[in-house]
Amino acid sequence: MDDRRHNHSPNLTSTRRSLDATTLIAPTALDLRLHASTFVTLSRKYIAPLTVVNNDTLNQEADEIIRYSEMRNVTDYSIDSSLILTALASWILWALYVIESRYRPISHASGIPLATSLSAISLAAFVATVPVSYLVYSIVNRRNVHFERSEGLLRASIGRLKNSTNPADTARMFAVNTAERDLLAIAVEDKERSAYVWSLLSLVPFIGGLFLAYALFRVNSDFQKHEQREFATIEDLQRALGLPVGHVSVQPQRWYPSRNSLAYFVVSIFTAGWFSIYWLYVAMHDPRAHFEIQSHLENELQPLLTGLRQFSSASIIGGGI
C-alpha cells in the first residue's frame, strides 16, 4: 500500500493527505462545491431538525451518496458536556458507599441501620451511573454509526466512479481499484463494538469503571486507525476524480487527537476511576475535528460524484476534470 502511495505522490509522508483540497481544486469543481456547501448549510438548517424527529425520511433519499452525506447530521453528533457532572456524582456516591461500608459515618450519625444507609447510597449511586452509561453508549454508538456511514458513503462513491469509468482509462481504474481495496480493509478492520454491551457493563458497580476505561481505550485507538484508512481512501477517490493530491497546510495534522490510550487506561485504574472522568470528557469532544474535516472533504467530493451519474454516458465529467 505504501509503495503505491510513493509511486503516485513521493513528496507525501503520511497517508492522511489532501484533507483540504480547497486551494487546489479545479474551477469547475469549485463551482459545484459552492452549490454543495449551500445545500449542506440549508440542509443542516432545515432538514436536520426533521431527521432528528424521524430518520425514515432520510432513509428514503434516492441518491445513495446524498443520503449518506446527509446522514452526518444524525451520525456525527456532539454530546452534551454537562453530562460529565453525572460521572462526577456517580464517582462521589460510590466513594461514599465505600466509606460508609467501612467507617459507617451516616448510620452512626443518623441511627439508621447500615443496610438501609448502604442501600440508599448505592441506589442513588446507581441512578447517577445511568447517565454515565448513556454517555458511554453515545460515545461508542457515535463511533459505530460514523464508521458505518463513512463506509457506506465510500462504497457508494467507489461504485459510482467504477460505473462511470472507461475500463481503458487505466490510471483512473487503478485509483478506483486501490480505493476499493482500501475500503475492503476498512470494512474488515472497523468492526462494530456494541454500544449496548459497553454501556450496560459500565453500569456494574466498581468494576464498571474498568469496562468504561476499556471502552474509551478501544474507541480512541479505533478512531485513529479509522482516520488513517478513511482519508487514504478519500485520497484515492480524489485521484480517480482527477483532483490534485498534494501538500496543503492541514495535511501534517492528526485530526483525531493522538492520545496514549494505554497510559490513560493504566492511570484510570490507578486513580480508582477518577482519571476516567477526564478521559470521558475528552472522548466526548475528540472526534469533532475529524468530523469537521471529513464533512469538508465530503462537500467537495459529493457534487463531483453525484454529477457522474448524470453525465457518465457522455463522459463530460471525466473529460472536464
Added chain:
Amino acid sequence: MSGLKRLFFDRILERSYWVWRRHPILMVPTMLGTGLSTIEQSVVTMTAVAFLNLLAGQGLLKSFATRIFTGSIFGAIIDPAIFPMLIVLATISLVGIALVSILGGGFVYSAEYGVYVDAWQKDSVSFNSLLANGARRWKAMAWTIFLTVLVTWSPLILVGIVTLLVYIGTGNLIAAALSFLLVYEFAIGASLLLSLFTLYAYPAVVVDQISGFAAVKHSFRVASHNLGTTMTYALVRGAFQLLLAFIVILGAPLGLPLTSLTTAVVTLLLLPILHSTKTMIYHYARPDVAEMEFRPSNPIIGDMYRRLPRAAWRKVKNGLFEIGRFLVSPSNFPFHVAAILALAIGIVDGNYITNSGLGTAIQLQPGYDPRKGNPNVIFPNVLPPFLGIDLFLHNWLVSVGTALAGIGFGIPSFADILFNGFILGIVQPLTPSNTMFLAAILPHGIIEIPSLVIAGSVGIKLGTAAWRAKLSPSPESTETLSRSLRQAVYVVVGLAVLFLIAGLIEADITPIIMRMYGWTF
C-alpha cells in the same frame, strides 16, 4: 463486497425495538408464555388442592398440618398413610409440568419466533398469523425444545447419573453426595457454555423449517461462526437480567418492592425485543441473506419516555372499551357464570379444608393471633405508593396468565380462579368475625376479585374457542379463536387500570380500614 459479510448486533437490536414498536402484537407470545407458566402452576396447585382434599377426606389433615407447622416436614411426608398418595400426586404433577412445558412450549415458541419473522418482513401481523405460526410448527418446536434442554443440561444430567451409580455401587450416601458436590459446578459451567451454542435452536425451527438435532446442529454452526455476536447477545441478555435483579435487591431494604415491575419489564419489553434480535441474528447469519443495510435509527430513549406511554395509554383505553363489550354481550354470560362458579367452588372447598383440621392446626401455633395482619405491608416496612404499584403489577400479571392460559382449552383459567377462591375460602374461617374478614378483603377486593373473574371468564371463552378449533377445524373456527385471543389480550390490557386502582387501595387504604375494625399489625 468481495464476499465479506458481517453481523451488526446493535443494528439488529435497534431495529428489533422499532419492529416491536410497530407491532405491539409481539408482546402477545410472551403473554402467552405467562399463560403457559400459569398452566404449569395450575398443575401444581390443583394437585395440592386434591392432596389436601384427600387428606381431609381421610381425617389426616390436622395431624399432617400440625407436623408441617412444627417443623417435622420429613416425618409428615414419610408417614406410611400419606407417602404413597404423595408420591402418586407428585409424579402426576411432575409429568404434567413436563408435558405442558414441552407441548405447550412447542405452540408458544413456534408462535413467538414465527411472529418475529413475520413482523420483520410484513407491514402488519394479525392474531390469525400468530395462531397459524403456533399451529404450523408446534410439533417440530416441541421436539426441538426437548432435545435442546437435553443437550444443554446433559453435563448436569450425567453428573446426576454418576452420583446415582456411586450411591448404588458403594451404598454410601455421603460419598455419593461428595462426588456430586465436587463436580457439579463444572457441570453447570459446561451447561452454560452449551447454552451459548444452543441459543439459536428455536429460531432455526422457524427460519430454516427444521427440527430436532438438525436445529441444534444449525444453532451450533451459527453460534460458532458468529461467536462475537453470540457472546454479545448473551452478555446483553445476562447484563439486563443482572441489573434488574440488582435493582430489586437494592430496593428491598428501602421499602421499595420492585419485583413485579422488573417482571413486567422483562415480559413485555425485554423478552420480545431480545428474542426478536436473536431470531434476526440467525436470519442474517444465513449465507443466502445479504448483510443488513445501515440506516440510522431514530432515538430510542426519547421514544421510550415520550411516545411509548401515550401509545400504551391508547391501548389501555381500547382495552377498557373491550371490557365493556365483553361484559354486556349476552353470548358471554355462560363464561361469566363459569368463572363465578369456579370462584364459588374454590371458596366452598377452602372453607371445607380449614374446617377439616387445617384451621385447628393453624390456631394451635404458638403466638398465633387471628387479629394480626401482615406487618410487611405497612409503612415503614414498605413505602405506600411503591407497594401499591407492586401489587398492581403482580395482580395484573396474574390476570394476564389467567386469561391467556385459557388457550389450554379453558381448564387452566377455571383452575386458576378456583385456586384464588380456595385461598379466600381458607382464610375466611380463620378471621375472628365476618366483619373483620370483609374489612380486610372488601375495600380493594370489590375491584380486584371481579377483575380476576373477568380475566378468568375471557380465558374460559378463549378455551372454548380453542376446543372448537381443535375438534372441528375450519376457517370459521380458526377465525373465532383468533378473535377470542384478540379480545382476551385487549381485556387484560384494560384490566390494568382496575388493578392499579385496586393495588393502590390495598396498599394505602385497606390497612387503615382493617385497623378501624380491630386488626393489628
